[in-house]
Amino acid sequence: MYLSLLITFMCLAGGVFSSSLFSPCKKNDLPCIETTVNDALPKIFAGIPELGIPKTDPQFVAVIDADLTALKYTFYNSTIYGYKNCKMSNLKINDDLTKISGEVLCSSLMMDGVYEMKGRLITLPIEGNGNYMFEGASFHVDFDIKLDKIKGSDGKTHLFIRKITYKAKPLTPIKFNFQNLFNGKEDLAxxxxxxxxxxxxxxxxxxxxxxxxxxxxxxxAAVNKYLATFAIDDTILN
Structure with a gap:
């Protein structure tokens, strides 16, 4: 999902990229940009080896560690699937190309890996370790991106993602599958x-x-690496 909004930012910020992945759009033609980016997303998610950009659908995340008020969990060797199904809309960009906002809808996400968990799941005690899977996740996300303009080694101006804020809203029931809860005690599980x-x-x-x-x-990190190859001076269309 977040790659969707980041790719949005990439296209908006430059107005248009001189790449076969993107059709030419003026920087204030947001419907054109939305269409271009949504068409290009599956190719971006496939990775761009010549730029050192890894595949992001599926996306591998080595460790996710959380210490919440009543629950601690760690997910290891996790894989997230389904970013290619995310679509963006309602994009807004300020005049100096330093702020972007919009929405992303991801219709089908899935995640699996290995977990360790202990604490309280809302009101119930929970403890376990083993394989896990989350299926059927659908999300609506509002996002805001703040950008910096930097001079590249080529002497031209490039954009850099400084901060991304978001609010994610789950839309459909998610199937949680944690194996080996309570050390295999099936009645508690x-x-x-x-x-x-x-x-x-x-x-x-x-x-x-x-x-x-x-x-x-x-x-x-992946999108910033991608942006470093494109200068605003060369890519924006007024």
Whole structure:
């Protein structure tokens, strides 16, 4: 999802990129930019080896560590699938190309890996370690991006993502599958699994931010590397 909004920023910021992935758009023609970016996203998600940009669908995240008020969890060797299905809309950009806002809709995300967890899941105690999977995730995300303008080694002006803020809203029930809860005690695990199905929204809101932030850190670094190859001076169309 976050790569969607970051790619949005990339195209908006430069007005148009001199790349076969993007159709020419004037910098104030936001409908054109939305169409161009949404068409280009699947190719970006596939990775750009010649620029050193890794594949981001699926995206590998080595460690996600969270220490919440009543719950601690760590996800290891996680993979996130489905960014290619994200679409952006309602883009806005300021005149000096330093602020961008908009929305992203991701219709089908999935995540799996290995977990360790201990504490309280809303009201129920939970403890376990083993494989996990989240399925069927659909999200609406509002985002704001702050950009810096920097001089590259080529003497031209490039854009750099300084900060991204977001608000993610789960839209559809998510299936949580944690294996080996309570060291394999199926009666205790069944209670937690039933509770998770019935309270998927509250549980998603509890767990989601460390996941988004870990994913966003990788996406931000990848997009900044991509932006470094494009100068505003060469790519903007008035």
């Amino acid at each position: 069944a209670v937690v699994k039933k509770f998770a199905q019935e309270n998927w929204l509250e549980i998603t809101l509890l767990l989601q931010d460390p996941i988004w932030e870990a994913s966003l850190d990788q996406l931000k």
